[in-house]
Amino acid sequence: MFRTHPFTPSPSIARETFNLKAGRKPQGGVLAALSLCVFLMLSPPSAMAEQLQIDRLASGASLNGPQAIQPQVSPDGQRVGFLQGAADDRRRLDLWLFDRSTGRATLWIDSRTLGKDGPLSATEAARRERTRTSDGRGISHWQWSPDGQQVMLGTGQGVHVATRQADGSASIKAVMKADDVQDPQWSPRGRYLSFVRQQNLQVLDLRTGRVRALTTDGRGTVHNAESEFVAQEEMDQPRGYWWAPDESAVAFKQFDEGGVPEQARIRIGASSMQMEQQRYPFAGGPNVKLRLGVVSLAGGPVRWVPLGANPDIYLPRVNWLPDSQSVSFQRQSRDQRTLELISHHVASGRQQRLALETAKAWVELHDDLHFLKRQPVFIWAAVRDGRKHLELVSLDGQRRVPLTAGDWQVDKLLAVDEAAGVAWVAGDTEPALERHVWRIKLDGSTARTPERISTPGAWHEASFSQHSAGQPLWVDVWSTPNQPPRSAIRDGNGQALAWLAENPLDATHPYHRYLDHHVTPEFGQVAAEDGTMLNWAMLKPPGFDASKKYPVLLSVYGGPGVQVVKRQWGSAWNQALAQRGYIVFMLDNRGSDRRGQRFAEAIAGRLGEVEVRDQLTGLRWLTSQPWADSQRVAVHGHSYGGYMTLMLLAKAPPGTFASGIASAPVTQWELYDTHYTERYLGQPAQAQQAYALSNVLPLSDKLNAPLLLVHGMADDNVLLANSTQLMGLMQQRGQPFRFMAYPGATHALGGRDTALHYHRLVAQYLDETLASRPAYTAR
Template identity: 35%
Template sequence: MTRPIVVLLLSVLLPAGIVAQKKPVTIESLTATRPPLPGPAVWAPDGKSFAFQEGKKIWLYDVPKRAKRELLSMDKLEAGARKGPAPEAFDWQNRNVREQTLQWSSSGKELLLSAGGDLFLFFPEPGGWTQLTATPEVEHDPKLSPDGRRVSFRRDHELYSLEISSRKVTRLTQDSSATVWNGELDWVYPEELNLGTAHWWSPDSKQIAYLQFDVSREPLYPHADLLHLHPIAEPQRYPKAGDPNANVRMGVAPAAGGQTRWMDLAVAPDMLLARLAWLPDSQGLLAQRLNRVQNVLDIILGDVRTGSTRRVLEEPDPYWINVHDDLRMLNGGKEFLWSSERDGFRHLYRYSIDGKELAQLTRGEWEVNDVASVDEPGGQIFFVSTEESPLERHLYRVSLNGEGRRRLTQGAGTHAISMGPKCEYYIDGYSSLSEPPRRVIHTSEGKEWAVFLEADRKTGEEYEILPTEIVPVKASDGTLLYARLIKPAGFRSGQKYPAIVMIYGGPGAQTVRNLWYGANFDQVMAHRGFVIWQLDNRGSAGRGHKWESVLFRTLGAKELEDQKEGVRHLISLGFADPARIGIHGSSYGGFMTIYSLLHAPELFRAGAAGAPGNIDWHNYDTIYTERYLGLPSENPEGYRRSSPVHLADKLAGKLLIFHNLEDDNVPFQNTMQMIDALERAGKQFELMLYPQKSHGIAGPARKHMLETVASFFERTLK
């Protein structure tokens, strides 16, 4: 299930504080074209500069000099790319696949770029480039070898290696088909395991490890593009709860060509391969293997010379395993860094390569969110955590022995960190409820070095951003919950206002934080006279594994209990009209919107549900659904209780459903089944459909969708 993304449109453009004579935030302002912002930093190997893309331009920022310069425009490369014919069928490659279009060589003298489907090598000094490929096919997922002599890529389900000096291209795999994919992920792995690639170079540049997916057993979902005279069938491989997953195996191929050696991982059809990492000596691999319901993770050590494997570590969990990217090799491959939620919170541990725990490095009733970097020569680990507050994120460092933990970031709020490879500098993307985002470069000691990106205060003078307040809510059992509140424009004490509960509610997401929310749809509705309320119920992220585990094997019920506590608290504040409360969310939030309307009709008068996943949890994908509900055959009652389609006759309020017809994440089938159930129950509702091939609604249709939702609440709550 896609996590909600806090909308930060205009966020770097709209400062807080200055509100006099400003315009209200409107749907037009949200959907207007804006200048592109700098993309993520791609650090050079020496850690003293980084490249970034802004629109079509590639820039280089020199950290010691505090200066940037333009390197090139991608338009020039795209003009030289060879364009092939348009594909006959739409490619349902998951949007979470993170192909690197900008990469440094290990020497720092070249940048590998992907433009127009072809590959280019750019030389920052003195400038200029060379084209590596000129084919009608697209070279997917390109990667420079660690020694900078070769580039690997995927083309038509096969892996290739290109020798840069000779331009010789070698096909590394030979056995692909329409359903057997080498070095290519299926749809569900990147969606639910957040795996972004399926091949990895060995440190010595002599071998490539890759995953092979046999998707023949995955059922096809029958999408169709209905905008043509004759509709075009666009089937998508989409395994639903209880369906077979792809068969996955891991091989190692010589980079210059030769026979693949398959690793003996014993990955049965009901197992998942979640992560892979090379040992520094290029002789071994660490693979993370999950059982199907994802409550046991094994770290497997494989010998690439023989293909033999052995289990290094078994990580069981009474609920489910949250996969992460914290594994780091240490001490020349004799040790590794690991994180575990075994005590209810995600913390860092150091292990020997034979699976012996050497030290627990962090502990407490807070969680590690991310390992920013490991400075092994300096004996330090840099990580981001919630130690200061579950509403904030800060950068810390701790020794490899777990001693001397120190917070580096200053200022209450949320800090997102990009650490340079030498741990000499890091970029801090910071914001808070009162401070719009800025990106500041710091030294490893936390000292501010340079401002990379500051808010555009001049543009921000146009709009009035109504303040967002964090409201603590104590549930009836004493549990402390957090909500955020926006009072309507022109708020007057003693007056009653309609309120909209903005909801996501699902696992793996936290929507109430000390960060800048900027100009978003909440602001639009607050300027139209609505109270905006959003609460993070138990089951959400940021408060530890025990906190989120309450929804295990039943989805919707515990979330709604806390949401009801929040609404009652909101009503007790005296300005929200209890007879005019609506609810709105998309994806899991769309599911919660319909679930809440059917289970708590006494609280909610109207609801707008976007891409409601899931009306019947049998319809959703294997990995996500089975993680939380288990297999349908083992938990039939949990599936039934969690599926609102069975309670269509309980609808009493007004309901709007909007959905893309070719949603790749939440199949439109969910909405169709809800429509059928409502019609059979004699219930009236509103429906808006969009002919897009995605989970979110973008382009001109996004403006239409926002106007539809706004109009719905204007009609039903005012």
Template identity: 30%
Template structure:
């Protein structure tokens, strides 16, 4: 989706002002799903105020409680949150007996600011962390001790008494986590894995890097960015050993990130595994706190060829470790082949490092990685995923399967008696489900929305995202016993999406109309505001930051259409894998079909004035739209755009397009640079120059090709910005600049 930046105060919102006294009364034709009648929003107030609020609240993320940990007895719930919807400093809190208590306030603990280690900056970027202060923490098994890093310092606090204590360390701290019994704390500094006593004694390195290219206890780029594995070590339940990832980046090519606005600052080297190039060498090691010699885990090197799916490009080497850990039965790991068509779950012998296969999955396109599954239960049974005959993802345990029509997204908590997981029946909603042998499958969450859950004992923390906002409830045996306060600011713009399933593919879409608009009173220019890429949905039954942005653009005088097309989650294997070999054509087709279907139901939509905007994949879609379909799209804003698919990382890009040397036509078909000569519409390209996910080279290469072809366009570099633009001036100003650019481009 998009980030936002800087613009002068001439945003131009005359259309909104003209209609401020009108009431909105919009009814689609008989084929529409929703009939909406809403009160007037005072657009003259909301339109200018929203961009600054949006930026100041970091996309309404400040004040949100997150990262919940529930103690095994269910009595204590730890979480992170600021003190208000405008407070960028996260603090550590405890919810107990229905009350909240502050455990750690960074503003009282450290006099230094913004002095975090480079490895921690990278970890936060991979996690898309927008706040400062205590942004992550870890606890012992009983959630009595919590540890966290603050400006490179190691801190610990008991949840039952006392004040936070700083523990001296050998160097700046990254990713500290206590042993399950709370007696020691492991952390990474300078690429070495250290352990220190909870009292601050006996700090020593358990695994030290052999060269500057090697780290112990950290994740590699592909695992963190494309697989979601942010950790690089895992404690044994008895606290005497750890499973540790060793990462050797020496085979990986180097990219360089610099800020041209500061010529005195040296470029930063980044080990970036571009599609078709070498990955980091990742191995696992068993390391003991008592000084025993480390043992390398004997991971399989290749998948069995007799069961591996055939293909024009086949690479059976197990290069990826998407998951690793240590449960009550021992260490385990999941490995994946370079071509991503075989994934294997392995049990690891804690003494010898030998492995045994617990589960193996294949797919002729790619095996989808489902967070939390497959996994072992304490009984030793394996909870497996499978593809149902309707193409949805199901769960299987000892012959018991999830009901037909239920699409599993994530397994969140497992015990011998109970399993909690996230799943959808309707793609625009994600609900919490529970399975236990006595009651079978039960849906926990109620009402339209997107839900998440944390569990400990019989306590359930339900994080609810609905169209009215966010709430967090704490329940015991199904009875609510408290709430965790959500302190986000109320948006000055209230989203009023009209939900649709458009066209023959029943494309899930939302239409946003100006609050002051009356049907039949005039034509409305159309703005498509999609992401529509892998791993993220915008069309959900919940109020999110992007729904607020869409409504704000509607108040500018646009009819805003948001559509989730093929490739997005929630609709099964065929839907998600329809983009294999071509990341652009099916996605663009879905946007066009949704646009035309919406115009049939709403004749006031002006198809002679259609714009499109987006960030990241959404920016890729926007730029592709004006390049390949100028007969439909008349202007575009494309931010953080991956214009050359060969420049993205191995795990992500090869999943969809294969190896670039084997499938050069797929990369050519899915890239925008070769189409630069086709541009005939206004195009604004925006990019953060410090982006280490989608390098600014993407935008610069497209711009160079456009210049060579004599095609006018506009480029806006954002100094110091990464893929997540958080600067208040940049984030607020860019939103205004986009609106101005689109209105001018459409002659509004």
């Protein structure tokens, strides 16, 4: 079955192309904002005067419109594949192909033809939870073959391989079942499909159809070719094996979790109950035992790579060098203050330290290592003068050339064109409200003057592919506060070539009927106590009248590694609450992401202190405005935001908040995992005071506003014990609170029914507690 959409350049993309040819910076972000304003003025009010209701958030077509999910450029650069939600079910993802020769995006593989999703293995279900893909149906992940003629598809049924036929159709073959395979990958030259089955690494030879086990000792607590819990959850390491570029060998992790304590956890569903034993690495406790092995496709025993004298380390990254003779690994100390990059020559066993990074607080991990093929150098990211920047380093360590520098920082290395001597990076200058794509030169001449090739006034997510023609194509997914995400194919100069998903806010768009009530967020800054400028965003109710007073919702996350104040298309949830009559206020406190080392490290040694003070600073500014009702303020957050909600209720002066909603909160940091918690607080045995001061439980008697506590009953990230311990203490003191448990729900509280109930619950609680100032007694 095929559906096609002809590609027709819109006026905005044509204008953008013209500006680029004329040598001027593209203005797509500004044009998007202006076009929406004009559209709002010209559109009849009756056509779009509908208010966005809470129930609409979890039902119907996505309010963001059609999206290009997991976009990937084919190896020959002629096609772009992407997943997109089905018209009748936005959570069921199908595979679409855009062909540059025809200018058409075609529904290539309808996921319904692959069969009905079956039950996932416990391991695969956990992997999807770690990678935040657990809520989808249909095709969950996919990958081009190295020659671009096939794609591998992962679904709830298993793994399929689709071959492109001469007429453009697909010949589909099921190759593995879902219940006995995880993490399938193409080998670099496309001869094999590799995967993990029953804790061992196996390969399928696509020429012969033969399956061969490369490891055989995985059983019980020993896992081969998998990454451990904290590596998946906290180190952004979703897989545990890596192919040599010439397809001759595979490097893999082996971990033994036998020393990690088991945590009995009851997975309570709506109509069933299942006891599970989860090996959870609590802060201060033992981690898994790690080994790094290399196995040859030609046969022979595993060659184990020496990892150093200290076994209590992390192994967050593994990368092969281009010659396939050496493999590199990054060794991170348990306290995370030291990170080493080490190369290991497989045949000789010779090792060399290529880079060493140290910090007083912690060294951030990154994915910016890139070994060049034509010269013995590599690109490396490190914090220099308080900002993350890139440098070109020789393999002998004798030469370092700064590739980026100055009062800005690189988010990510995106692509390298070694022949042209250029690279592309993501990042932005202060105040870090936007993300852009920049082109730099590998000789370091543009270190302080990178060339921006993305449109201003927007937030960009870029997916690059280095195809055979040399200069990469890339997919640009970008949005503004008034334009939902749109996707375009661009060349290395930033010139727009074609739309994947133009996503205009016309009469066919799911959000069109709500445009009359759409709220454009305001952005600003407020000074923290030390003079640091903090970014905030605010949504005011439609038809805002400065002579009136409005209730306030402080929407908080506040944790490290995350930024919430961005110049991008915001959440429909915040829009619905603003349209319900609330001022929605968000602030990035110190400790948040993308503001440099000093900003991030302000939380080192104590959590819930600087963050709380910064949030209260922002709230004091807000409630000093005549239109913000200081008597009707609520705070709401999930995960670290749930923790922040509780800390704010406990530490703010009585009367600051009328209510608080804490979802999946950490209440005692000893109950959270090693890698995350120890990065900021150290180990509990050596940092008892830091934990005591950072925990919610010792402050629970000071919670001074009505509380709604929410937790998923199958949460394996922030364990339910965090909430039950808090509830037990509050019940002992007779402190009133409300609690909502979601049977079967994991940390994400995903699923249509759960999401709908949760949204209703929070909205109703806000309405109830902010309608008038309720009396509250702590005991």
